[in-house]
Amino acid sequence: MEILYKVFIDPFVQMGAAPDLLVQTLWEGLVAGVLYSLIALGFVLIFKASGVFNFAQGIMVVFAALALVTLYEKGVPAFIALGLAVLVMFVLAYATERIVLRPLVNQPDIILFMATFGLTYFLIGFGELIFGGNPKVMIADQLYLPKGPIDFKVFGGLVSIQKIDIAAAVVASLMVASLAFFFSKTRIGRALRAVADSHKAALSVGISLNQIWVIVWFAAGLVALATGIMWGARSEVSFALQVVALRALPVLILGGFTSIPGAIVGGLIIGVGEKLGEFYWGPLLGRGIETWLAYMIALVFLLFRPQGLFGEKIIERI
């Protein structure tokens, strides 16, 4: 009985007793969720357009952030460095399409997936070679990113919110909004959706798959750069950061590999769920809860909605 009480009653009593703490936890969950969403978004973009699960998305985050910081360290002004980092991501996208994807066209998906493994390790090695292996500090100030906390009085308590987190949320929303607009309203956006639906049909109307792949990899690169800046600003930029890619997996399971809204909402659910779990149930279950909790949340969701959050209902006729 004791354990049941601790699992099903006690955490909620705590939440009710200190609502300000609850709000603080929720906020932190949302912030983590926004970053998960961004990473998942990178995966989804590439998966939608080419059916490739891009294992290298994590290292792309690191690579983009390191390129930015290194350029600045070499004396390039911050915003020009940012522009150059964008260029780097474009070159990376272009090269990937030319060197990795094009020769492998029409190969089974698993081959392409393995190729992205190769890409990952190449980028780690190549990155360490040119950027050095040491962690670096994100040039948050130079990019005029805000810092320091803002305090709110909530339910008689104090909730402290980092300004950088607000900025991250704003940047992420803008990014998602512009991607959504681009996808739904422009010719290239339409072509992207077309390629995602049917390669054969897209080819027949003269859409160039190569061009589309460059564009999606570039878009994923931009998302990686944004993720890298925001994540880096909260801690530091190092190759260890690439494991955040694994954090996005439960988000993809939850949101579906092809749904952009799924990536966003899924990211937020996982972020909030993780923080709540860690804070309220963590002590009970001991350390290490964060390594598997996200997967638990995703699996529980799938029990009720096997088609994922935004997937079409699948009715198999037998």
Add this chain to the structure above:
Amino acid sequence: MAQNANDKGVDTFPKFLLVNAKVRGDRPAIREKDLGIWQAWTWAQVKEEVKAFALGLKELGVERGDKVAIVGANKPRLYWAMAATQSIGGIPVPVYQDAVADEMSFVLQHAGAKIAVVENQEQVDKVLSISDQLPSITHVVYDDPRGLRDYDHTRLKGINEVQELGRKAMESKYSGDAWEKMIDEGKGSDIAVILYTSGTTGKPKGVMLTYDAVVVSSQNANAFDNLTEKEEVIAYLPMAWVGDHIFSYAQSYVAGYTVNCPESPETIIEDRREIGTSYAFAPPRVYENLLTLTMVRMEDAGPLKRRMFHYFLKHARKWGEKILNKEPVPFGARLIYGLGEILVYGPMKNRYGFTNVRVAYTAGEAIGPEIFRYYRSLGVNLKQLYGQTEAAVYITAQPDGEIYADTVGRPSPNVEIKIEPNGEVLFRSPGVFVGYYKDPEKTAEAKTADGWVKSGDAGFFDPKTGHLKIIDRAKDVGKLNDGTLFAPKYIENKLKFYPNIKEAVAFGDGRDYVTVMLNIDLVSVGSWAERNNVIYGSYQELAAHPRVYQMLGEHVAEVNKSLSEEGPMAGAQIKRFLILHKELDADDGELTRTLKVRRGFIAERYEPLAEGLYNGAKEVEITTELTFEDGRKGAITARVKIEDMKTFPPAAAPMDKAA
């Protein structure tokens, strides 16, 4: 008879057009959705278009008194053809666009049309295919040129070309206000239009209506519901039907309101939503279809959505009509209704395009009380009216605040009504018709010397509400062999209230008991089949499925139960029924053009089945010939099961439950 409230001698529609062009020249008169965009013409623009068209027709030889046939879907140019014809003294004769060549041939010949203004290639082909039977036709004028490029154009002209002719004539022959003078020559007592009724039996009859009749009817109707130039209506019912003629043409010209023409017959619901019509008119079938679609969609919706829908619907059933009728309602109920408005009713009405509707009418046939109450409970001011072509529509209508599901309302302004001993309804008003064109015999049958018109419907005044109730066609009300009153339509309508039943045909006159043939509703039953894993390969197979029989049998039993509670109707319970293997279709002559069942024809066509219903057979084999749309013929054979039903003893029913 022509003593009416015309303002300053404005007694014809062309005259109203001139007034509208002057008074509200910048307001939209008509819109059409084309290439995905709503295009509008103001009254001033319409006047110019009609003028060019009219003078063009004049150049083609249309003289005062000549008939111009108009065939097609609701398009601005076809409405202009009507006004253009009237403005030069011609008489427009709108024809049902889905009429097959034979039917069309009869009308065009009978009317002696000089020119046919048609919508498109399909109609041009139809007219050309019968042109040897139509010596009176000199020209065929079309709206949509698609596919007509290679046709012989000696007697074929585009509306644009005709208008061009007119514009040229404006510069020479008919310069200045020549056209306006022609309009001035028109009088209220002239024939405004000839509308051919698609009678349930026999050849169509050409109902002649004067301007005075149509104008006074329109003015009364506009006044009755306070219609202004701000109304928006959507024109989608056949132009040859008196309802559309009055709602989308006459009342619009009189009140100056805007008529909207949909993009295609399939887009009406969406188009109506985009426009947000404020005044709506539809036969019950349209309301039924909308409701069936909603119910089907709800069955497929998620559980939360479905539960929410049903919860608020239940609440609306309880309180919605009271709120609409401005009766006192507890605050809590009002609050939940308000929440429902946001979550369910509002979105529903938006989906139907009824968000802005002030008044919506249903007419033409009895509407199911459930369907009627559904819309009213959502807050749509749906009302019933009773009308006929011979009356320029209005005979009775329900005033605001006096709405009942089973009445058709009080006599409209200036209309007198009396009931014959055999139950037939007679009416007299300034709106009644002059006579049937070239048919004094039929005219004399329908209209007495002192102006009373026989409606052909049986009905009575409900002493409690003072409203008229229609039970059936007078000639269709028959008797069973034991003398029990048999009103087939009454029974059919009860059956059709079930969404699974699309059509019902009841037999019993001169027989020992009542039987029915049913048509399943493919949308509704098909969706049920999908949900219940009932496998079927064709309509025929689904209709004959034992579980479908079982389900419809339950509906029939419920109808029997309710009949048993209705005193005189208790003896007319359904003893046997069958489900037809094919959908009843206007193209096969089984339904009229307004989609009413033709009972006699069906009994003949399915004679073995009709016999089987009364000789105790359990199953009957039948072969039916059918005509495809292109005129080719085929046949289908089926074995149709006949089911016996239990009847209920007459119950002392709470008589006035329905009111």
Add this chain to the structure above:
Amino acid sequence: MRAPDENKIKAGDTLLSVENVSLSFGGVKAIRGVSFDIKKGEIRAIIGPNGAGKTSMLNVINGFYHPQEGQITFKGVKRRKMRPHDAATGGIARTFQNVALFKSMNTLDNIMAGRSLKMHQSFFWQLFRYGPAEREEIAHRRVVEEIIDFLEIQHIRRVPVGKLPYGLQKRVELGRALAMEPELLLLDEPMAGMNLEEKEDMCRYIIDVNNHYGTTIALIEHDMGVVMDLANRVVVLDYGQKIADGTPDEVKANQAVIDAYLGVAH
């Protein structure tokens, strides 16, 4: 609407010719030394029993397959290898036997996608759908609306095509191909899986496209009756070889054709 062409091909001239084309997959010979031509403005049918190599032929013409032997001349330009993108750029549009649409997109977007090659505004303007890109979008929308009107599919403009019944999907696919304003339209069994009424509608659209836009059409069809009504000339394939070529009447009277359809042993 079409850009003026320097060496314009007149009606009746050869638009495309296939010379001695052979195609094999591994050891399987799908097409063996087939030659025929398609003249500008005609409706050309390719027929034959199942497995005759009809769809492979279409895939060769449109660049999906590259023949091992032989060559194809399109608008006077010879080539052996061509990518689908080049075929599309050159003015060849096609539909597929089992319908290849962008299923999650609506009808409007599917047909707009057919305009991809006609839209030229740079990626930069596209990014913001601003200025020239906006104007371009509107101009092309008009063309697409005319096609929608032509095919009478206004009511499904906003419906995701994956939810449409098969017959309508085929119509949308035709619309998408038309949006490319092709010089040569390849239709792979346009009437497959349709009921009688839908077949007749489709026939009417094909004839209208040919009449109205003067588009050259090459179609594969199973239904002999339909082909005989529609086509000006028919080429018959059997086991990857051409066995007859001529007007519908000639082909109908050809003994080899009759044998092939009756399944006489080779």
